[in-house]
Amino acid sequence: MRTTEGLREVPHANLEVTNSYFSVIDTDYVYKAKIEIYGRNLGGILVIKKMGPETHRVVFTTEFGSKIFDFLFEGDTFTKNFVLEDLDRKLIITTLEKDFRVLIKENVAVVQKFTSENLEVYKSVSDKSFNFYFSNTSEGRLTKITNTSKRKEKFEILFNSIVPDSASEENKIADSIDIIHKNIKLAIHLDYLKNN
Amino acid sequence: MRTKYLLLFFVLTTGVFCAQEKVMSAAEIVTFKKQVETTSKATNTIKSDFVQYKHMDFLENDIETSGQLAFKAPGLVKWEYTKPFKYSVIFKEDKLLINDGGTKSKVDIGSSKMFKKLNELIVNSVRGSMFNDSDFDISYSTMNKFNKAVFTPKDKKMAGYIASFELLFDKNDAAVLEVKMVEPSSDFTRIVFSKRVVNSDIPDAVFNN
Secondary structure (H helix, E strand, O other), X not given: OHHHOOOEEEOOOOOEEEOOOOOOEOOOEEEEEEEEEOOEEEEEEEEEEEEEOOEEEEEEEOOOOOEEEEEEEEXXXXXXXXXXXXXXXXXXXXXXXXXXXXXXXXXXXXXXXXXXXXXXXXXXEEOOEEEXXXXXXXXXEEEEEEEEOOOOEEEEEEEEEEOOOOOOHHHOOEEEEEEEEOOOOEEEEEEEOOOO | OHXXXXXXXXXXXXXXXXXXXXXXXXXXXXXXXXXXXXXXXXXXXXXXXXXXXEEOOOOOOOEEEEEEEEEEOOOEEEEEEEEOOOXXXXXXXXXXXXXXXXXXXXXXXXXXXXXXXXXHHHHHHHHOOOOOOOOEEEEEEEOOOEEEEEEEEOOHHHHOOOOEEEEEEEOOOOOEEEEEEEOOOOOEXXXXXXXXXXXXXXXXXXXXX
C-alpha cells in the first residue's frame, strides 16, 4: 500500500500511540472551518471540547452562530444532539462521525510500527479500517493520520502546524488542520482561532 | 434565622431585578412602535461596528467575533467579520454573496421559505422595522435606558431553529443596540452594535462581492 511506501517495518515496543491535540479537559478548541464538498463551499466555526476522560463534544455553527451540527462522542457511542435538516443524510453523518472520531481519539493500540529517516509510523486497527499515525521525529509530534481500508487510502488528517505558545507536550494545540478525503470530494480545512 | 434573612435578601434583590424590566402597556407599545417607525423611515444608510458573542452552555468562554455592518435602504446589508478571521456576507435580493477569507460563493435562498424568513429578520432587525410581521408573536418591555421587543416564531419548523429573537432599542433615538437570537437549547448569539453612523453616503459597490 502507498501509505507505507519507502518505510521499513520494525519491531514495536509501543503498546499505544497518542494524539494529544484535543486531550485537555475543559479547553475550548475553537476553529474557523472551511468545508469543500463536491465543489460547494461551506464556512463556519468548529468547536471541539473534551468533556470527560472518554467524552468529546463536536459542534459546528455558521459564522452567525446558528448550529449546523452538534455531536457527542462517548467512548464508542455516538449521539447526534442536533443536525440541520438539509444535512441530515446517513452518508454525510457517517462520514463526519468517522472523520471526527479519528481526529479526537487519544490513545490507540498499536499493531505495527514502521520507520524511515525522520518518521515513525504506527498502525492501528479500528473496525474494518486502519489508521496510520505519522510522527515526525525531528519535530517530535504527530503530523498526519491516514485512514485506510485493506487496500486503499480513505482519508488523511494533516496537522500542518501547532500554535507557537502551546509548546508543552500535553498542551500542544494544532494551528492548522486539513482533513482530505480520497474517494469522495470532501475537504475540511481548520484554522485555530487564537483569541478564544 | 440566618436562612430566613438569606431568603429575604433573595426575595428583595429578585424584586429589584424584576422591577428593572417592565412589560409595556398598550399605549406604550403604540408610542414605541411609532418611534421605531419614524427612525426607520428616516434611515437610509447605517454603518456600525459590532461584536458578536456566541454563547454555548458547554463552552468555558463565549466565542467572540467582531466586524462592521453596512446597511442601505431598502434592503442591502453587508455583515463583515474582520476579527479573528475575514468573512463577509452580503444580503442582496434573494441571494447571499459570501466571501470566506478570499473564497467567494453565492447562495440562492429563493427556494427556502425558512432561510428567506431568517434573512428578512436579519435585514429588518438592523432597522428595527419588523413589527408588522405576522409570523411572530411579539412581546414588549421597557427598562431604564432601553426598550425591548421579543419575537417568538409561530411556525413550528422555524421554532425548531429559533426559540426567540430579541431586539434592544435605545430609548432616545430608537436605534437597535443589540440583537439576540436564542436557540431552543437556550444557547444564543448576541450581537452588540457600537459607533453607529446614520445616513452617510455608502456606494452601491460596497454590496458587490
